[in-house]
Amino acid sequence: FSGSASETTGVFVPKQEDYQKVYNEIAALLQDKDDYDDGSYGPVLVRLAWHASGTYDKETGTGGSNGATMRFQPEGDHGANAGLVTARDFLAPVKAKFPWITYSDLWILAGICAIQEMQGPTIPYRPGRMDKDIAACTPDGRLPDASQGNKHLRGIFGRMGFNDQEIVALSGAHALGRCHTDRSGFDGPWTFSPTVVTNEYYKLLLNEKWNWKKWNGPKQYEDKTSKTLMMLPTDMALVSDKAFKQWVEKYAKDEGLFFKDFAAVITKLFELGVPFDETTQQTPMTLKPTAN
Ligand code: ZEM
Structure with missing residues (x-):
């Protein structure tokens, strides 16, 4: 088990360097698995992070990236999420290697990694999302319908x-x-x-x-x-x-x-409904892109 255990509680408290290891693992997989679509799983990882976040409803505080409820059948099977199993499967070995990270934090970290590795802007990252159970699945119809205006x-x-x-x-x-x-x-x-x-x-x-x-x-x-x-x-x-x-x-x-x-705006999207500690506001971290 890599990383540092808290001296007092024995609970593993991941640090920035631990998140950087997860980032590096995703970046390496992106480089390695280049025989998909236009040569990268990057876009579908961005779409996974967006669909995890875009279910947020500000009135009820439900939905959003805190929960990763797309893992469960009702939400995973929503028409809008068709094909995103590809992105979730891509990340399965990363979750297996770093079991301490929640799915919800992993999906957002993967979205940020994909954007940065595809030469996009630096996106600050704050972890702290918790996985929720099947009862927190959002109703169908919260994501946009491309045939509309x-x-x-x-x-x-x-x-x-x-x-x-x-x-x-x-x-x-x-x-x-x-x-x-x-x-x-x-x-x-x-x-x-x-x-x-x-x-x-x-x-x-x-x-x-x-x-x-x-x-x-x-x-x-x-x-x-x-x-x-x-x-x-x-x-x-x-x-x-x-x-x-x-x-x-x-x-x-x-x-x-x-x-x-x-x-x-992507930072705002990825943090919708995430209950970061109000007192510390958790300083966002900048994860380093791979030099390529
Ligand atoms: Zn998309 N998006 N999206 N989107 N999207 C698709 C693909 C991708 C809409 C939409 O219906 C579709 C945002 C907003 C909106 C990405 C990111 C973001 C596809 C194709 C559709 C139909 C899916 C397929 O067949 O695989 C609509 C109506 C939107 C309202 C404005 C926002 C916001 C995004 C991120 C910030 C990405 C990266 C893809 C490409 C996925 C891939 O597999 O290549």
Whole structure:
């Protein structure tokens, strides 16, 4: 058992160096297992952390990353979570090697590791989440539905406590990864560099011409030029809605601003409903990315 046991209680109290070991293990696995999707499990790890957190309801204080209730069948089987078993299975050997970390802390640490390893901004990390049991599973329907528009986005993200600017900044995560027909039913990546954090998503939203894709699948857009990229109806709502569009324009112009705002809003997302010790507020730690 690596790490340090408290002298007085004998209870293992992990330190920053212990979390760094977990980080390094995930980063090594990401490098090793590069024959998946576009060459990285990074995007699906980010999606796991987001779906663990995005169930939060500020009125009742239920949901959020404190609990990792997606481990259980009702929540794991929610349509929105289709395919995330891939991310949970990827992390199983990490949990086995570091049994002291809770699933809830591990999933968020993995999301942060993935963002940093995919050349994104540094995201401060605070541990302290506890795993809850099956009774804490959230009801279906708390995560956004990609076939909807601006009202739906404000409703869903407003319930978590996010404003327009934050909704647009969070959506920049769609620079990463892709849609899978056997998961959401949608198809294709948003950008040409789906394993690198960039502001390309905003640039493409503004500069490409987007047409409805002609196919039998759910309604989505394809880019006129290459017909290989995609946008969801909810993505296009960010440019058809004037208040959202202002932020899309700012982030398309200034990648530094996007990185700064993305780091802030993803930190907020990952900490929704997490009862950190009010008195100490636990100083956030910065976990070091792998040099590559
Ligand atoms: Zn996503 N997202 N998302 N998202 N998402 C998908 C994939 C990914 C929406 C959505 O319906 C979908 C945020 C917001 C929203 C990621 C991160 C974040 C997919 C494709 C869909 C359908 C799933 C599949 O088929 O595998 C909607 C409607 C959103 C409302 C705005 C936020 C916020 C995110 C993080 C901060 C990521 C990284 C992926 C790519 C996953 C992968 O496996 O490649």
